[in-house]
Amino acid sequence: MNTTENLSIILYWPRNNAGRIKVKIPYMLKAEREAFKKLDSTFYHYHQKLWSIVNTEENIKILQRLFGKKLIVENEATPAKMPEIIPSKKIQEALDSCNQKMILKGYSNSTIRSYQSCLLQFxxxxxxxxxxxxxxxxxxxxxxxLITKYKISDRQQNMVINAIKCYYEHTLGMPREYYNITRPKKSKDLPNVLSVEEVRLIINHPSNIKHKAILHVIYGGGLRIGEVIRLRVKDIRSEDGYIFIKDSKGKRDRHTVLSPLLLELLRTYYKQHKPSYWLFEGQDGGQYSATSIQQIFRTAVKATNCNPWSTPHTLRHSFATHLMERGVNIRYIQSALGHASTKTTEVYTRVLGINNKTLKSPLDTLYESVTFDKNKLK
Structure with missing residues (x-):
C-alpha cells in the first residue's frame, strides 16, 4: 500500500506584493520534494518547516503542473492589525513624561520611537x-x-516588556524586582550567514560607485546600517588603518578594520562624489537613509540569485563568521563588532562550517598513533 497517496502539498496563496510563495511538502513525499528543489529560486525555511519559491505567475503554473492533484491552495491567515489610537490627554501626558525621561537617560531616537509606540497601546x-x-x-x-490576538513575535514581545519596564522603573521610579515580567524563552537561532562567494557577488553587483562602497563598508568592517549612515568623512582613518565608529550600540565608540582594498574603493568614491561631512550623503546633503541601503541590498540579492532571506545585517554576520573561519582571535572580532561580551560573539562559533577542511576528526589521530589493518574495516 502506498502511504503517500493521500498526502497533499499545500501552496499558501501569496498576499499582495509578497516576494515569495510558501509551499508545505510532507516529509514522506521525497520525490516531489526533490523535484521542487531542482526549480530555480527555491529555499527551505527551517523554523517554519516550509519551502518557498519566487512569487511569479509562471512559478504558480509550474507548481500546478509539477504536483497536479496533490496540490492544494490555501489562503495564509492574516493576523489582526494593531488599532490606530489617538491618545487622550491622560495618555499623552504619560507618553510625554516617559519621553522626557528617556531623552534624559540618552536613549537612541529609534528606541524612543519604538517604546512610545508600545506604550501608546499599553x-x-x-x-x-x-x-x-x-x-x-x-x-x-x-x-x-497581544500574542494571541496580534501574533506578535518574540522580538516584539521583548520590546513591549522593555517599554513597560522603562515606564515603571524610570518614569514612575517603581521597584525593578516587582516588574520582573515573564519573557519568551531566549531563541537559540543561528545568525543567517552568506558564503564568501555570495558576498562577493552581492557587494560587487552595484554599478553605482556609492552603492558599491556602502555594501563594501558593511561587510569589510562588520558595520550595522545605523553605523554606516552616521559615518563621517573623518572617521576613515587611512593612515592608522581603521574605521572609527562613534556612538555605536550601547553608546560605545570603537575601531574596526579598514581594508586597503576598501580604502582604495572609498578614495575612488570620494573623488567622484566629494562628500563634505557625512561619508555617504543623501540627495539633500544630509545622512543617507537606511531604507535606501536596504533597497540597494535587496536589488543586489535578487539580481545575483543569492539567499533571498538575507538582509544588510547578514553582511555583518558574515564578516564575523568568515573571520572566525580564518582563525582570527575572538577578542579581535568582539572588538570590531562592538560586543560588550565575548558571549555575544561566541554565537558565530556555532555557524562555522564543519567539514574535514576545518576540523580534524579524532579518527585520523587514532590511525596516526596506532597501527590498524584498514582492510579489516572493509
Whole structure:
C-alpha cells in the first residue's frame, strides 16, 4: 500500500506584493520534494518547516503542473492589525513624561520611537485603571493578549516588556524586582550567514560607485546600517588603518578594520562624489537613509540569485563568521563588532562550517598513533 497517496502539498496563496510563495511538502513525499528543489529560486525555511519559491505567475503554473492533484491552495491567515489610537490627554501626558525621561537617560531616537509606540497601546488598554496599581499578572495578561490576538513575535514581545519596564522603573521610579515580567524563552537561532562567494557577488553587483562602497563598508568592517549612515568623512582613518565608529550600540565608540582594498574603493568614491561631512550623503546633503541601503541590498540579492532571506545585517554576520573561519582571535572580532561580551560573539562559533577542511576528526589521530589493518574495516 502506498502511504503517500493521500498526502497533499499545500501552496499558501501569496498576499499582495509578497516576494515569495510558501509551499508545505510532507516529509514522506521525497520525490516531489526533490523535484521542487531542482526549480530555480527555491529555499527551505527551517523554523517554519516550509519551502518557498519566487512569487511569479509562471512559478504558480509550474507548481500546478509539477504536483497536479496533490496540490492544494490555501489562503495564509492574516493576523489582526494593531488599532490606530489617538491618545487622550491622560495618555499623552504619560507618553510625554516617559519621553522626557528617556531623552534624559540618552536613549537612541529609534528606541524612543519604538517604546512610545508600545506604550501608546499599553496605556490605551489600561486607560480606565490607575497605572501605578497595575499588577505584574495584569501586565502579563496584556502581553498574552497581544500574542494571541496580534501574533506578535518574540522580538516584539521583548520590546513591549522593555517599554513597560522603562515606564515603571524610570518614569514612575517603581521597584525593578516587582516588574520582573515573564519573557519568551531566549531563541537559540543561528545568525543567517552568506558564503564568501555570495558576498562577493552581492557587494560587487552595484554599478553605482556609492552603492558599491556602502555594501563594501558593511561587510569589510562588520558595520550595522545605523553605523554606516552616521559615518563621517573623518572617521576613515587611512593612515592608522581603521574605521572609527562613534556612538555605536550601547553608546560605545570603537575601531574596526579598514581594508586597503576598501580604502582604495572609498578614495575612488570620494573623488567622484566629494562628500563634505557625512561619508555617504543623501540627495539633500544630509545622512543617507537606511531604507535606501536596504533597497540597494535587496536589488543586489535578487539580481545575483543569492539567499533571498538575507538582509544588510547578514553582511555583518558574515564578516564575523568568515573571520572566525580564518582563525582570527575572538577578542579581535568582539572588538570590531562592538560586543560588550565575548558571549555575544561566541554565537558565530556555532555557524562555522564543519567539514574535514576545518576540523580534524579524532579518527585520523587514532590511525596516526596506532597501527590498524584498514582492510579489516572493509
Amino acid at each position: 496605556f490605551k488598554y489600561f486607560e480606565t485603571a490607575d497605572l501605578r496599581t497595575i499588577t505584574k499578572e495584569q501586565i502579563e495578561g496584556y502581553v498574552f493578549h
